[in-house]
Structure formats: structure tokens, C-alpha cells
Amino acid sequence: MSTTPADLRYASTHEWARLEADGIITVGITDHAQQALGDIVYLELPQPNSQLSAGQIAGVVESVKAASDYHAPVSGKVTEVNEGLTDAPEGINSHPYQSWFYRLQPDNPAELEQLLDADAYNASCSA
Amino acid sequence: MGLRTPMYDMHLALGAKMIDFSGWELPLHYGSQVDEHHHVRNECGVFDVSHMCITDVSGTDAEPFLRLMLSNDVARLTASGAGHYSAMLNEQGGVIDDLIVFRTAEGFRLITNALTCQKIQGWLKQHTQNFSVSIQLRDDLAHFAIQGPESIERLSEVLNSSRAHIIQNLAAYHGSFDGDWFLTRTGYTGEEGIEIMLPADQAVDFFNELIGYGITPIGLGARDTLRLEAGFTLLGNDMDENHSPYTANMHHVVALEPKERDFIGRNALETQLSNGIQEKLVGLVLEERGVLRAGQPVRIEGVGQGTITSGSFSPTIGKAIALARVPIQTGERGEVEIRQKWYPVRVVSPRFVRHGKILI
Numbered sequence: 001m002s003t004t005p006a007d008l009r010y011a012s013t014h015e016w017a018r019l020e021a022d023g024i025i026t027v028g029i030t031d032h033a034q035q036a037l038g039d040i041v042y043l044e045l046p047q048p049n050s051q052l053s054a055g056q057i058a059g060v061v062e063s064v065k066a067a068s069d070y071h072a073p074v075s076g077k078v079t080e081v082n083e084g085l086t087d088a089p090e091g092i093n094s095h096p097y098q099s100w101f102y103r104l105q106p107d108n109p110a111e112l113e114q115l116l117d118a119d120a121y122n123a124s125c126s127a
Numbered sequence: 128m129g130l131r132t133p134m135y136d137m138h139l140a141l142g143a144k145m146i147d148f149s150g151w152e153l154p155l156h157y158g159s160q161v162d163e164h165h166h167v168r169n170e171c172g173v174f175d176v177s178h179m180c181i182t183d184v185s186g187t188d189a190e191p192f193l194r195l196m197l198s199n200d201v202a203r204l205t206a207s208g209a210g211h212y213s214a215m216l217n218e219q220g221g222v223i224d225d226l227i228v229f230r231t232a233e234g235f236r237l238i239t240n241a242l243t244c245q246k247i248q249g250w251l252k253q254h255t256q257n258f259s260v261s262i263q264l265r266d267d268l269a270h271f272a273i274q275g276p277e278s279i280e281r282l283s284e285v286l287n288s289s290r291a292h293i294i295q296n297l298a299a300y301h302g303s304f305d306g307d308w309f310l311t312r313t314g315y316t317g318e319e320g321i322e323i324m325l326p327a328d329q330a331v332d333f334f335n336e337l338i339g340y341g342i343t344p345i346g347l348g349a350r351d352t353l354r355l356e357a358g359f360t361l362l363g364n365d366m367d368e369n370h371s372p373y374t375a376n377m378h379h380v381v382a383l384e385p386k387e388r389d390f391i392g393r394n395a396l397e398t399q400l401s402n403g404i405q406e407k408l409v410g411l412v413l414e415e416r417g418v419l420r421a422g423q424p425v426r427i428e429g430v431g432q433g434t435i436t437s438g439s440f441s442p443t444i445g446k447a448i449a450l451a452r453v454p455i456q457t458g459e460r461g462e463v464e465i466r467q468k469w470y471p472v473r474v475v476s477p478r479f480v481r482h483g484k485i486l487i
Contacts, residue, residue: 038144038348039161041440042418042447060466062418064160064352064440086416090161 002031002125005097009112010121011073013055016097019112024079025104029061029070031096032125037063043089045081046102052076054111059101061092074111076104128152132177133269133330141344149241151178153347160348164442167316167353168483171275171282172345173337180244181265181324182237182251188258189234195390196254197228198372200382204230210300210311214372214380215239215247216392220399221368222375223250225360227313229302234260236302236309238270240362254391269330272313273342274320274353276483282321285340294321315350317357317481352439355448358410358478364421365408365436365450371399374452376408376477404455410477411435411449412487417465419449419472424464427457427474435463443480444487450477 008016014033018026034040042062052058052072061068080103085091092099106112116124129152138145143154154175156163166172184193193201199213210229214222224247226239239247244264251262273282283291293303293310302311307326314320325333338344351361358376360366366375373381373396381396382388413419419438426432433453441448453461453474462469475487 038156039159041161042416062440064418064442065155065348067418067420093159 002035004031004118004122006118008097009073009115009117011071011115012121012124013071015070015073017073017112017115019109020103023105023109025074025076025106025112026100027058027073027102027104028100029092029096030121034093034096037061037068038065039063040089040092043086043092043101045083045086046078048078048081050078052078052104061089070101072104073115074104074106075108076106079103079105130178132175133327134175134177134334137331137334138175138344141338143344143346146347148347149178151241153178154344156346156348157344160346160352161442163343163345163349164352166343167275167318167345167349168443168480169276170343171273171278171320172343172349173334174272174274174345174350175269175334176272176322177269177327177330178241179270180239180241180247181268181270182239182248183231183234183263183265184237184251184260185234185263186258186260188260192255192258192260193228193235194388196251197226198381198390198392199228200385200388201228201230201235202388203382204228206230207232208301208303210302210313212300212380214377215250216372216390216396217368218391218395219368220371220392220395222362222366222370222372222377223247223368225362225366225377225380227300229311231304242363265324267327268324269327270322270324271330271334271337272315272320272322273337274314274316274345275318278318278320281340281342285336285342297321315357315359316353317359318353318483352442355437355439355450356441356443356480358450358476360408360450361437370452371396371404373399373404374406374408406433406452407455407457408436408450408452408477409457410475410479410487411438411451411461411463411472412444412475412479413447413449413463413470413472415470417447417470419447419463419465423449425451425453425461425472426464426469427453427461430454430456430458433457433461441479444485448479
């Protein structure tokens with residue numbers, strides 16, 4: 001059974017997004033995603049300062065089993081990447097919602113509202 | 128729905144994530160593939176390998192028949208219970224199947240891949256016309272592999288004293304019957320281990336006992352990373368009907384002596400040898416972060432190109448490793464393309480880990 005915190009927003013492509021007090025959006029992958037991937041052994045992060053559009057491939061996460069792209073939940077500029085996580089990507093399995101990948105300055109904060117809430121995301125996973 | 132082993136419901140009850148493998152519904156892992164991998168390297172675990180194909184060949188011509196059908200020479204198995212690694216080749220010298228064959232009181236027992244089970248039943252029967260042999264698919268048997276440095280000790284606690292005595296005294300690649308159980312000192316992990324073939328209707332109780340004694344169930348995911356670290360080839364990945372055993376690091380499965388023994392594929396292999404073997408199967412180690420995967424292109428500067436046939440992250444080494452088929456002149460360095468970018472790799476002997484020790 002995977003967890004889906006109610007205070008986050010979700011993309012149907014299994015990323016979570018959290019709006020911080022300073023307007024920056026923090027991004028990671030969901031508990032459902034890490035369970036589906038299995039033991040994660042490699043994380044490729046986006047370039048700092050790169051511009052991503054919603055739905056664009058932001059990087060790659062690889063488990064022992066497979067490689068999987070992850071996508072930008074909203075459009076914006078990458079302000080910071082979690083370089084430390086690439087040294088211990090197994091943290092994504094144990095703490096998916098603390099293991100953030102990167103932070104994004106959104107072009108249009110309203111885009112966040114178009115993402116799924118926890119219930120809608122859970123529904124999309126079981127569909 | 129795929130084929131299921133008698134342990135299917137138990138796998139689910141143990142929390143397995145199931146996948147399709149060669150048409151079978153089998154456990155990929157029971158939570159963490161990497162934990163299961165370490166468990167086998169450091170202690171021991173049990174694999175349900177009941178999908179593997181067991182075929183008994185009996186009759187007065189069983190030996191001459193298999194001397195024709197197999198690349199290794201079963202005449203070398205002089206004692207009952209003796210076994211060795213072998214292969215079934217096509218006329219072009221390509222690998223139809225790799226297998227372990229044991230001599231038994233009635234003839235021979237072949238352990239082959241699930242993928243090719245139906246095909247090799249047909250292949251064997253197609254060649255029986257001049258032989259007095261009987262070929263029996265033993266799909267009435269279940270099959271477990273108990274592997275790891277503690278496997279013999281731990282398994283001895285579970286088995287009755289006669290079977291415990293058998294496994295403690297089996298030489299490598301040997302098997303012994305105890306009633307309708309067949310116990311062998313074999314495996315696919317690079318660790319000590321025992322494999323047990325037993326009647327399917329006793330399998331669930333026995334699997335339950337193993338789990339009850341604290342022997343950890345291990346899924347196919349760890350089976351693959353363990354065999355890759357050990358450098359054991361996988362049919363369909365590292366070898367197939369289009370590749371000779373000489374380009375799959377399987378020289379030892381071909382017995383060219385005695386010269387008068389004809390076997391299917393022999394002529395093709397002799398031609399290959401006289402023309403010179405052009406490719407070899409090597410090990411690769413990625414020194415940077417990343418994961419090597421089957422299908423990724425390999426290039427060797429000044430030599431040519433190759434392909435990764437199996438690749439993954441090695442939990443024991445903590446780096447990505449692979450088996451790759453490359454030109455025979457390949458030296459110690461190469462490059463692999465991952466997502467349109469070339470990464471340097473070290474070329475090593477295809478044996479990365481054995482008995483818990485890193486060899487590269």
C-alpha cells in the first residue's frame with residue numbers, strides 16, 4: 001500500500017510537487033512510483049538553471065530493474081538540484097516525499113492547480 | 128494467465144511482486160531485490176525454480192543419443208549422480224539451450240530453461256528415430272534452489288537425517304536420489320548451494336518448512352543480479368541460436384575429444400575454429416554512476432563495436448556491470464552509449480564475484 005500525502009499535488013506521470021512559502025516548487029517522485037520501480041540505484045538530475053516545460057522529461061531514475069524518465073509537473077526554471085541524493089538514491093525508496101529531486105521557479109503558479117490532488121492521483125494509479 | 132508453480136499462492140502471501148517470465152507467473156522480489164541479493168551472498172535464501180524444465184532420458188540408447196544431442200560428452204559422466212554443464216546446439220553451432228545433465232540409474236536427467244521447454248521436447252523427439260530411448264518431461268516435479276554460504280548448514284536443519292547426510296557429502300555438480308527427491312550440488316549464484324527436485328504435491332509443505340526455518344525467499348530479480356555477478360550466461364540474452372558457444376564464454380561446454388564423437392553442431396564449430404573466432408563475451412564495469420543495460424552499444428577504439436547482452440547494477444560491487452559481446456581483439460578499455468552519451472568502461476574477465484569475494 002503506498003502513501004499519498006494530502007498536502008501535495010501530483011502529476012499523472014507520478015511526480016509530486018509542493019509549493020513552498022517562497023513560491024518555489026519542490027519536486028520528487030511518488031511512493032507509488034518508487035514501489036513500481038523497485039530498488040533505485042541511479043538518479044540523473046536536470047541541469048541547474050535549465051528551463052523545463054510541463055510534461056517535459058526532467059531526468060532519469062534507474063532501479064536494478066529498469067530506467068524510467070521523470071517529467072516536470074509544471075513549467076519553470078530549475079533553481080536547485082539535490083546533488084546529495086545522487087550519492088544515496090536508495091533514499092527515494094525509503095523516504096519518497098523527503099527525497100526531493102529539484103526545485104523549480106514556476107512560470108505560472110496557477111499551473112500547480114491543474115495538477116491532481118491526493119485522491120485524484122490515487123484514483124489514477126488504481127485505474 | 129501465465130503458468131503457475133505450486134507455490135504461487137505462497138508467493139502472493141509472502142508479498143511477492145509477480146512478473147511474467149517465459150510464460151510463468153513468478154516472484155520478481157518480495158520487497159527488495161537488493162536486500163535479497165545480499166542475503167544470498169552473505170547467508171542463504173531459497174528460489175522457487177519450478178519453472179525450469181526437467182527431462183528424463185532413459186532406455187538402452189540414452190547415452191549414444193545424448194552424445195549426439197549435446198555439445199559436452201555425457202560419456203564423461205561415469206558415475207551415477209555425476210553431472211556437468213552442457214548445451215544443445217543447432218546444425219549451425221548456435222545455442223538452442225544450455226543445461227545441466229546428470230547421469231541417473233535409468234539414464235540421464237536434463238535441467239534446461241523454461242523458455243525453450245516445449246521446443247527442446249520436440250527437438251529431442253525429432254532425433255530419436257535410430258535410438259531406443261524414452262523422453263519424459265517431468266512437469267510433475269517442483270524445483271527449489273537453496274543458495275548462499277550458509278545453505279548446506281541451514282538446509283541440514285530442515286531435511287531429515289538421510290537427506291542432510293546426502294547434501295553434506297555431495298561433490299560440486301553431483302546429484303543423488305533419496306526416494307523421489309533428487310538433491311544436487313548446483314546453482315546459478317556463484318555461492319555454495321543445493322537444488323532439490325521433488326514431487327509437486329510435496330512442494331508447498333517443504334517450501335513452508337524452509338520459510339519456517341528462517342530461510343528467506345528470493346525472487347527472480349536477485350537471481351538475475353547474482354548470476355550476472357557470477358558471470359553465468361542467460362539464454363536469450365548472452366547466448367542464442369545465432370551465436371556459437373565460443374562467442375558466449377561457453378568453451379567448456381564443448382567436448383571436441385574424442386574426435387570420433389559426432390554431435391549436432393560439431394561441423395559448424397570446427398569450421399568456426401579453423402576460420403578463427405571473431406567475437407568474445409567479456410565483462411564490463413562502469414566506473415562512473417549509471418546503469419549498464421542489455422542492448423546498449425559498445426565501441427572499442429581502433430577495434431570495432433559490440434553490444435551489451437546483460438547488464439545491471441551490481442549490489443555487491445556497488446557499480447554497474449555487464450556482459451558484452453565484442454570483437455576478439457578487444458583490450459582493457461571500451462565505451463558504452465547510455466542515452467546518447469558515451470561512458471568509459473573497464474573490460475574485465477566475465478566473473479565479477481565468486482563466493483562473496485569481488486574478483487575484479
